[in-house]
Amino acid sequence: MSIVLDQLDEKLLEHFRGFVVKKDLVQMLKVGENVPVFVLEYLIANSCSTNDEEAIKKGLDNVKRILSDHYVNPEESALIHSKIKNEGRYKIIDKISVELDTGKDVYWAKLQNSNIKHANISESLVNQHEKMMLGGIWAIIEMRYDPGIMIGSTIYPFVVEEIKPIQLSNFENGHFVRNRSHFTTEEWIDILLRSSGIEPSAEGITRRIKLLLISRLIPLVEANFNFLEIGPRSTGKTYVFKELTPYAVVISGGQGTVAKLFVHGSTGKVGAVGQWDAITFDEATDKLFKERDAIPLMKDYMESGSFSRAGAGGEITGSASIVLNGNINQPIETVLQNSNLLSPLSPEINTDTAFLDRIHYYLPGWEMPKFAPKHFTKNFGFSTDFFSECLKSQRKINHTDVVEEFFALGSHLKQRDTKPVKKTVSGFIKLIHPDGKYTREEVQEYLTIALEMRRRVKEQLKRIGGMEFWDTNFSYIDKNTQEETFVSLPEERSSHLIENSPLQPGVCYTATSDGENLTLVRIETAVVTGSGKLNISGTNSTTPKEDIKNTYQYIKANEKTILNEQHSLKNYDISIQVTSLLGSTIASGIGAAAYVAIISAIYKRNLKPALSILGNISIGGAIERAMNFSDKVSMLSENGAKLVLVPMSNLNELQDLPPSVLGATDVPFYGNNQMLMQKVILGE
The missing domain is CATH 3.40.50 (Rossmann fold)
Structure with a gap:
């Protein structure tokens, strides 16, 4: 048997020798022995908690010998009774529990596999191993036979003489x-x-x-x-x-x-x-x-x-x-x-x-x-x-207040949501940081998982129970930066190209058409401190680039009404990436979506879940009608859009939308850039 240990094995042996076991040794013995895993692991940990190959081999042989000589299978109980009687003393491996018989003022030990229900045991042994009173422990037990012990006319000959616990009888964490x-x-x-x-x-x-x-x-x-x-x-x-x-x-x-x-x-x-x-x-x-x-x-x-x-x-x-x-x-x-x-x-x-x-x-x-x-x-x-x-020792500790050290929970979490989230984070801290030492980033990772796991319950309840469970946009707020982060579900993202969670600042969806071909488009905007540069990537097509440039110039020309002095475009460099999610040709018609992406990125405001926007904004601020209106709205709806904002000039085409689309997607209209922003910002 070749023993190959890695660095983590070496560290475990250094700091936890006697409390660790080589897990494949358990599997090797488990195949041939009908013994509880924790009994095997206790014996192996005591005999084989080393990196010495020869010592492990000898340790395994020792474990096999101990099991062969002392482990009691339930079908052997009558034989064990006989061995204890004939030899006077005999060691067995069994589960022992104790109860106080107040009528007779004695403690009785019960040995599970040996089928001994009334064994004599001293009060000092009971006090040494109190867990025997709390469901019992597995142990190597030295039994003695004494036919002279009687209560009334009944002989109680079995005596528990000595106990060497297999489960830890005393534990200090x-x-x-x-x-x-x-x-x-x-x-x-x-x-x-x-x-x-x-x-x-x-x-x-x-x-x-x-x-x-x-x-x-x-x-x-x-x-x-x-x-x-x-x-x-x-x-x-x-x-x-x-x-x-x-x-x-x-x-x-x-x-x-x-x-x-x-x-x-x-x-x-x-x-x-x-x-x-x-x-x-x-x-x-x-x-x-x-x-x-x-x-x-x-x-x-x-x-x-x-x-x-x-x-x-x-x-x-x-x-x-x-x-x-x-x-x-x-x-x-x-x-x-x-x-x-x-x-x-x-x-x-x-x-x-x-x-x-x-x-x-x-x-x-x-x-x-x-x-x-x-x-x-x-x-x-x-x-x-x-x-x-x-x-088990960690159950006595409470870390449900850890989240509040760094983060506040978003408005959609009710009391019945905050309790599970805090208990989940507490559980991760107990498991991964039992010493109570953790970082903001680690808590953030556990909090994200906690919100996802509880949101999964809430999302399904929304499908079953409707409006009562409507608030599912779970989020957390960084207490230092006040930045709000929304947590989505992987399966929701995979089933729809447009995610059903509040959109991050600078992210928006739209659809374009070059006549016959429809394209689903995602716009992502990054804003950094700079000198007023605009960078457009993701497409070589001239028309969508012109849409974005026209929108940018409109914002620049109307900064006093659209932005404030602190947020002047001349103080930022803006990068806009245009991505085709479905279809190949990105055509004209993305100006309004670009406008929302730019403004939300500058002000760091989240947008409403599953949002898409149709229409263009001209260099003079006019809202241009969306071409192929019905096809675009249908495409967006099919890919997860729950809210599609469209220009007021498309109002008379609303009747062309299929009932299935109107049933799944809200289609409000906007007539200017102010109306547009009022309808898309989360919380507005």
């Missing part, structure tokens, strides 16, 4: 936090991925994909986080919650009951929401709940982290995050064309806007790679027991 400083942000991101079993250098794992994969961990570090991922099969949607932590539970489709999830009617015992860090519904595209009345309880819980149930003794709280995972079988473009991105969910919730609006984060699973052998790392990462404790 200072080591995790302190040593973060030895790694760059990029290195730490790669460590998180390798700790999750993923190789960050694999083909197709871009920076964006890395962050999206890491975001699957947010429900484990952020309490009451409602997470949705819909995507193709084989993208690892549930792997995190099945294999990376003992603190999450996966519920199969249709198995969610009120008793299991919330509270048991007769015993009053709180269900999964009070016991786990994350509850994952594995097939959220199938039936979720066994009973209808689980849905209103889940809505209450997803909103506030609490619920009330008749007979349960008032309000009950929990901190479990809710994770919905489901498969999608069609191309994303088809789903968007025919319905919405929430339609694949179970019919019991996919039109319930109150339920869906409680989803904080919609991860686009269609962007995730289908996992192949190349995607699984062979390098070192944190061992699962250590990693899961690191994640």
Whole structure:
């Protein structure tokens, strides 16, 4: 076995020796042993946390021997009972939990695979390993047989003599936090991925994909986080919650009951929401709940982290995050064309806007790679027991105020939007910056993702519920510069050439025609401090260049009414790029769009979403009629335009537009340059 370590492996071994494991060793042993991953990783981390090839080989042999001698398979429980009796003392690997029997005033240990339910255990051992009282720990346990221990006439011969935990029995996250400083942000991101079993250098794992994969961990570090991922099969949607932590539970489709999830009617015992860090519904595209009345309880819980149930003794709280995972079988473009991105969910919730609006984060699973052998790392990462404790320890910390250090959220975000966005950023900070040290640029990156993931929910709600969810132009404002940035959705951009988000200053769309050929045109304008130069690029055609020059000269001649003294053209150099998005020949008719692009760029004002403008402005300021009016408006509408401003002189041609175009696109008219700007600036 040849051991090849990279620089990151060396750094991990230097700062986290004993807490890291070579992930491909786990896969090698997992094939031959029916043992929980975290048991394997604990043993490997203790035996093979080195870069010495011979030591790793000996370590693996040692792990195999330990498993062969001491790991208990459930079907061997009777044999184990016999071995403990015959030998007097015997070591086993099993999961041990403890309960206090107040009637007899004794602690009883329960050994899961060995099927021992009433083993004697001392109070000092219980105090040493308190997690045995909180669901149990995996451990190497020395058992003793003593037939002389009796309560009444019943013999309780099994005694827990000694415990060596396999899961960490005591955890202090200072080591995790302190040593973060030895790694760059990029290195730490790669460590998180390798700790999750993923190789960050694999083909197709871009920076964006890395962050999206890491975001699957947010429900484990952020309490009451409602997470949705819909995507193709084989993208690892549930792997995190099945294999990376003992603190999450996966519920199969249709198995969610009120008793299991919330509270048991007769015993009053709180269900999964009070016991786990994350509850994952594995097939959220199938039936979720066994009973209808689980849905209103889940809505209450997803909103506030609490619920009330008749007979349960008032309000009950929990901190479990809710994770919905489901498969999608069609191309994303088809789903968007025919319905919405929430339609694949179970019919019991996919039109319930109150339920869906409680989803904080919609991860686009269609962007995730289908996992192949190349995607699984062979390098070192944190061992699962250590990693899961690191994640759990972060749940106690709150970073929801980080966004406000640098940014304000735009006006379209309501309270139900700001909470998910802040919790998402908080989750990224906990995962990538557990030491609390981050930069403005890093927070901006996480905030952009957070806004996108929440906006994806809101956009689909708009399709389902209409005007109630109309405010979807999510943005953030830099507190230093007051510059507002709008966040769009990749799938919306891909389905339309004209984006359905507020246009950046200096960007505008139009359409031209040379008689038969229509062309969709994008105009981009950059304004820098200068001496009054105009530069036009992107086309060799004379007519559109003349349109732009005429518009520029009109602004220059009327600066006192159009601009103020501080924004005189003589103080700027203006570059205008003209791009054909559809069609080949850029013809005349782009003057009005160029006017809006120039003015918005100078004043740094965003333009309305999905905006296009037809018409020319002459050198004297006259608004010229748009030729081929109906064809141009139809073309713009088909490619995503929701608002097409047209010259007043085209008013009598409005009747020529097809009803389908008028139904999808607003077509207001303008008669002069002032009317034009009033109708296009965002917020006007």
